[in-house]
Amino acid sequence: MPELPLTFVPDTVLKRDVFSETIAGHLVEDPSCKVALRKLDGVPIWARPLAWFLARKEIRGLRAVQGIEGTPELLRVDKVGLLRSWSEGTPLQLARPVDPLFYRDAKRLLRQMRRRGVTHNDIAKPQNWLRTPQGRAAVIDFQLASVHRRRGVMFRTMAREDLRHLLKQKRAFAPDLLTATERRMLARKSFPTRIWMATAKPLYNTVTRRLMNWSDGEGTEDRIERDGPAIRAALSGNDAVRDIALCTYAQPARGVGIYAFVETDLGADTVRALVSEAQAELVQPVNCLPRRSDGSLRSDVLQLIATNRLDDLEELLRQEPDLEPLLCPIVANRLNLTDRVLR
CATH class of the missing domain: 3.30.200.20 (Phosphorylase Kinase; domain 1)
Known part of the structure; x- marks a missing residue:
């Protein structure tokens, strides 16, 4: 250092x-x-x-x-x-890499870590993988990483899980690149993983999510699971509401807030009155929500707006310039302006 x-x-x-x-x-x-x-x-x-x-x-x-x-x-x-x-790159859920070179480089990265006796243990999350501007692989967030003195059963099991989690990313973004061997590996979780999923993980989720009000998935999904149904029911009760997208964002010293994007022609005050601030802290009416070609909502794009991540949004728009006319009015009227900016 x-x-x-x-x-x-x-x-x-x-x-x-x-x-x-x-x-x-x-x-x-x-x-x-x-x-x-x-x-x-x-x-x-x-x-x-x-x-x-x-x-x-x-x-x-x-x-x-x-x-x-x-x-x-x-x-x-x-x-x-x-x-x-700083690790320069685009998170996998935004980069959605389909180039086989990226996945070969990601395997290279895991091999080199394995030679040092290191397992990451948290690369099931796509946000912990980056695609660099050169198209190569990078990893961040080593909070759960392990450094092994011995290359015993535990090390080999955790290293295998790192590789299996990389293959899960490959299956999500480039399934046609999976080999027959990789598909078999994805289908077989290790014995310790099966024990963890069946026994310890439910207890872990109870402690972290319910007692500590925290989630290891960026602190995002739990509030939507808990409060989302009531928010959707309150908003969809108005016939002028065509669709709803719920995202989360960090609140200084207050945990996680819910940001609701509401596809409607109603005014901001009218939409705000449909749902209480205790349920959804921020509610933004939009004329048209961004969607993929199959009609599914672009939650990745909306999450960037909800968390005011304009740097990542700019990178995404460079890759998908057709989105810009749709997103400009949404970004211009975004409601979370202060959470991420410190200066």
């Missing part, structure tokens, strides 16, 4: 949960050097032991993969948190 002082200048909140806050920014010493800070000094006292337990796992993992192309570089660790290099 560099010995010179590194002064972090915050810019944009990327993610917030009970265990940390991830912020993009740059260095005072080099404004062109973009970095990311996992901030831990604002974590509630009751969550700090687990937050630092996860942070120590990330520190060990990042140190172990140092120098592997496609992994972040750990720059500094102090009481504020972990400072790492």
Whole structure:
């Protein structure tokens, strides 16, 4: 790690949960050097032991993969948190790669991590994979990573699960590229995974989602599962409402909020009156929601607008310029303007 002082200048909140806050920014010493800070000094006292337990796992993992192309570089660790290099790329749920070169490079990345005795353990989430501007693979978020001293059964099982989770991404975005061997691997979960799914995971979900009001899936799905049916019922009760899309966004010191996009010709005040703020914090009427060719809603695009991720939205529009006329009025009238911008 560099010995010179590194002064972090915050810019944009990327993610917030009970265990940390991830912020993009740059260095005072080099404004062109973009970095990311996992901030831990604002974590509630009751969550700090687990937050630092996860942070120590990330520190060990990042140190172990140092120098592997496609992994972040750990720059500094102090009481504020972990400072790492910025990983340039587009999350898989937005990039939706279909190039076989990407998946070959992703396997290369996992092989090199495996040689260092590292398993990531959290790459079932597409947001933890990136496609770089060069079309190569990168991974982020090493909070759950493990560094293994021995290459025993546990290591081999966890390494196999990393590969299987990569194949799940391949199945989601480029199913025609799957080989017969890969399809067989996808069909067979490891024995420890089957035990986890049947026993420990239900308890884990109960503790994290119900007792701690937190989800490891970006803190997103749970509020929609819990409050979504009532929101949809309240909004769809008006005949002028044609469709509804629900997204989530982080609220400073308040957890996760629901952002409702309502396809209707009704005015903003009328739509707002249909559902209480306790159910959906933000409600935006739109003339037309973005959809795929099969008619399904573009929840990936709406999620970017809900979280004010205009940088990622710009990247998506470069790939799909036909969306711009539809999205411009939605972006111009977006309601979450302050959550991610710190300066």
